[in-house]
Amino acid sequence: MAAVIVQPPWPATAPKLTVAQANRVSKAYGSVQALREVSLGLRGGELLALLGPNGAGKTTLVRMLLGLASPDSGRISVFGADPRDEIMRYRVGAMLQVARVPETLRVREHIDLFSSYYPNPLPIAETLRIAGLEEIKTRRFGELSGGQRQRVLFGISICGNPDLLFLDEPTVGLDVEARRLMWAQIRALVALGKTVLLTTHYLHEADALADRILVLQHGAIVAEGTPAEIKARTIGKQVRFSSRLSVEEVRTIPGVVSLTADQQKFELQVQAAEPVVRELLLRDSWLSDLEVTTAGLEEAFLALTQNHYSKGVN
């Protein structure tokens, strides 16, 4: 069955070629600066995750790459052309956040309609299969659960058999099982050579799916790299222990970045563990339950964005 989607209707984009590009793009909505001089290049066949909290500018950037909004300054190109070009949209699919979808149309009808927009769409049965919609194809959109609705929007994004996919927070509001299913579907598309730009504020999602991560904060890119590089960029450690020391006594130890305390249980973010632990044991030799862990991506992300925030915008 998968053979149908493997056959591209035209020569697939050569790997490593830049398929979409933003060059020093800025955009303001009224007094809110949504994006500041953001540049990115999307390479053929990769999955790039745009990671950032709500309001960081992720959706604005996606809308520009889709030609739905124009930058105040800077340049956007998709397949070497203006993204507003209708012809370029034949090769692009998009899953956007939408508050309301016409509820009286059936799942199959939505897919049928969007397939008709593309010159070489996937067979409808194939789209329904890939997006996991076979069981619910005769249901009206209004009768679907949140996860099923997301799958329909996913189906709409792939039905034209695009080379380039924009997935704007595809798993928002999904339960764990539905999220895993969506991840598997996204991985399957990347395995077929599709290029994907995914936005998320779930750190583990970017880690699980992406070849490359861009961290976006307050409209600017604050970090870029593979998930491993992003992790390596924070050398920080996490130290947990129980102690009778006061919060103030712990806070004043050099090298402590931040701390949380609950009764006698402490959790510290530190730059390097050894000097802090040495000092802790000097101050309280009865200290117990000591645990030192490497910061995961979640901490990395927090540290990166907080660091940037405290320094201000340079």
Next chain:
Amino acid sequence: MAAASFAARLAVPQRSFRNLVELFAKEAMYEVVKNVRIPIYAVSTVAFPLMFYVLFGIVLTPNNPVNRSQAATYLLATMGTFGVMGASLFGFAVSLAVERGQGWLQVKRASPMPLSAYFAAKLISAMLFSGTIAVGLLIVGSVFAHVRLAPIQAAELISVLMAASIPFGALGLALGYIAKPNSAPPVVNLIYLPLSFCSGLWIPIFLLPKFLQQAARLLPPFHVSQLALRAVGMSRETGPTGHIQALVGFTLLFLGVAVVLYRRDEGQSYG
């Protein structure tokens, strides 16, 4: 890079004319299906004019059978105008305001759908609902109120009412760009109901005060109703040219407003 983008351009297949026809047909078909399945739209746009027609044209009419059939014929034209205006205004303004304001139009615009297909579908849907209303009124009128029209008159009435979807749809389009999703239904009603009354759709125009009769010439539904009355042989006006010119003018004006509002939206948060 230049060579690569050139290759990328070459590689993209073109949409054939047949694809395009199928696309427009599907867009229109699903717009109709979508609306037929929305009870508040499908039932109220068709049922209200029929109910009003039964009430004003059949129940509350003179006892004299000749006057009665005349009144029923007159109201066939004006209630038809009322019904078509509702189907077109709600079909354009409310659905556009909702789809635009709640992100659905963005999803469609991110696809290669031509925007003209989207609007053509709304017009075709409004025309089909208008035709249904016209036929429904004709059946009720001829069965219950002894309205007697020649086939050519009935055909002209149906054509006039279906064509009236164009000016009313243009007005709905402008309103759809003005209104927010939640405010669209009340905004449409605020315009729809007074406009109907002042254009003489409920009470014949010649029974309204003189100044309202004059003012009605500034209202599109008045001109539609005069063309509809002509079709059933009850217009008191001279030729149709003035009404047609007025309606063409209104249509261009509303489309102009819609284009200005659409441009204002471009690049903002709505599609």
